[in-house]
Amino acid sequence: MKVLVINSGSSSLKYQLYDMSQEKVLAKGLCERIGIDGVLKHKAGDKEQYVVNHTMKDHNDAIKLVMDILVSKEHGVIDSVSEIEACGHRVAHGGEYFTQSAIIDDKCLEAITDCIALAPLHNPAAVMGIKACQNVMGKDVKQVAVFDTAFHQTMPEKAFFYPVPYEMYEKYKVRKYGFHGTSHRFVAQRAAAMLGKPLEELKLITCHLGNGSSIAAVDGGRCVDTTMGFTPLDGLIMGTRTGSLDPAIVTFIMEKEGYSPKEMNDFVNKRSGLLGISQLSSDLREVEEAANQGNHKAQIALDILCYQIKRYIGSYIAAMGGVDGIVFTAGIGENSATVRAKSLEGLEKLGIAIDPEKNQVRGKEVNITREGFPVQVMIIPTNEEWVIAKDTVNLVG
Numbered sequence: 170m171k172v173l174v175i176n177s178g179s180s181s182l183k184y185q186l187y188d189m190s191q192e193k194v195l196a197k198g199l200c201e202r203i204g205i206d207g208v209l210k211h212k213a214g215d216k217e218q219y220v221v222n223h224t225m226k227d228h229n230d231a232i233k234l235v236m237d238i239l240v241s242k243e244h245g246v247i248d249s250v251s252e253i254e255a256c257g258h259r260v261a262h263g264g265e266y267f268t269q270s271a272i273i274d275d276k277c278l279e280a281i282t283d284c285i286a287l288a289p290l291h292n293p294a295a296v297m298g299i300k301a302c303q304n305v306m307g308k309d310v311k312q313v314a315v316f317d318t319a320f321h322q323t324m325p326e327k328a329f330f331y332p333v334p335y336e337m338y339e340k341y342k343v344r345k346y347g348f349h350g351t352s353h354r355f356v357a358q359r360a361a362a363m364l365g366k367p368l369e370e371l372k373l374i375t376c377h378l379g380n381g382s383s384i385a386a387v388d389g390g391r392c393v394d395t396t397m398g399f400t401p402l403d404g405l406i407m408g409t410r411t412g413s414l415d416p417a418i419v420t421f422i423m424e425k426e427g428y429s430p431k432e433m434n435d436f437v438n439k440r441s442g443l444l445g446i447s448q449l450s451s452d453l454r455e456v457e458e459a460a461n462q463g464n465h466k467a468q469i470a471l472d473i474l475c476y477q478i479k480r481y482i483g484s485y486i487a488a489m490g491g492v493d494g495i496v497f498t499a500g501i502g503e504n505s506a507t508v509r510a511k512s513l514e515g516l517e518k519l520g521i522a523i524d525p526e527k528n529q530v531r532g533k534e535v536n537i538t539r540e541g542f543p544v545q546v547m548i549i550p551t552n553e554e555w556v557i558a559k560d561t562v563n564l565v566g
């Protein structure tokens with residue numbers, strides 16, 4: 170079965186075509202500058218990337234172009250579009266409607282549209298991507314939505330309520346949702362496979378550390394808490410986002426600097442985090458390099474990140490009454506030996522220690538636990554597209 174995975178942004182659209190009978194990616198690519206002019210970057214198998222400028226006035230044009238390239242003589246991987254049996258879409262926000270992935274029908278699309286209030290930057294793009302696929306591929310090709318929030322819907326009330334008046338939840342659905350759920354679910358399942366134990370018997374802490382970062386406490390396969398909140402701004406310090414703050418700082422800075430709500434939103438989302446503290450870069454590689462050369466602000470940024478990861482891990486051990494495994498994933502988690510080592514430094518009394526030599530790996534699925542320590546520490550590369558393809562097959566097939 171061939172499945173097309175779509176991750177749609179406001180002016181971009183990423184795609185991967187899977188052959189699920191072989192669990193293999195046949196082709197992948199990216200449409201950029203949709204609605205501006207249009208660039209397609211396409212890679213088929215082991216062939217070199219093909220880049221072409223092509224006007225795309227909307228997501229419909231982008232999907233048409235993707236279909237053309239997938240069947241083209243020179244760069245294609247299939248003979249006919251009809252070989253694609255289903256489409257899986259990444260959808261940022263499923264609110265309280267979705268606890269798992271769902272086949273897209275009118276009701277489902279209505280619910281996704283309803284969640285635009287909660288994810289005004291992301292859900293409209295997902296809706297455009299879904300409608301474009303329906304238009305271009307026809308009603309016979311089943312569409313599936315896979316939500317970033319769904320995995321976290323098992324959190325108990327004490328974890329997802331904020332201490333603001335109850336009516337804020339009733340009126341506006343203000344609560345913790347959590348994000349990166351597809352990634353947390355995937356690495357938790359992989360961790361259980363690596364440990365050779367049923368997921369239902371494990372207490373895991375999964376650390377998805379990238380430009381956006383979140384940690385989840387996964388008890389018996391169910392998420393019981395996570396660091397991102399009502400929006401993906403909460404929790405850990407990130408590339409350009411603050412993470413959790415004393416809320417009074419927001420109004421204080423707005424008053425002092427005369428910022429409007431929109432300006433303040435940009436300030437906390439785009440000008441803060443590693444970039445804001447280091448005053449150098451949102452990219453951890455550059456922050457690490459500068460810290461190594463003695464740059465104090467870069468060192469503070471790195472230290473905040475590692476200290477916060479450690480604190481959240483500690484709090485989730487308490488929340489679950491123990492931990493069997495800790496997983497590092499995404500750009501930073503998979504690649505930064507420094508962050509992994511510093512985040513878990515000094516936790517020997519909790520049964521946690523990593524082997525410094527085993528820790529010198531990048532992007533490989535590997536157990537890096539120090540000999541004799543009970544808590545298993547693992548690096549597991551995430552693969553959200555694969556989960557989307559798999560969920561699509563499970564629902565459609």
Ligand code: ADP
Nearest residue numbers: 378379380381451452453454499500501504505
């Ligand atoms: P996104 O959230 O955009 O998907 P990624 O998961 O790709 O982000 O992670 C991007 C982050 O990973 C950046 O901060 C980048 O610096 C970091 N990163 C990538 N490779 C390395 C590396 N070798 N060492 C340290 N950090 C790395």
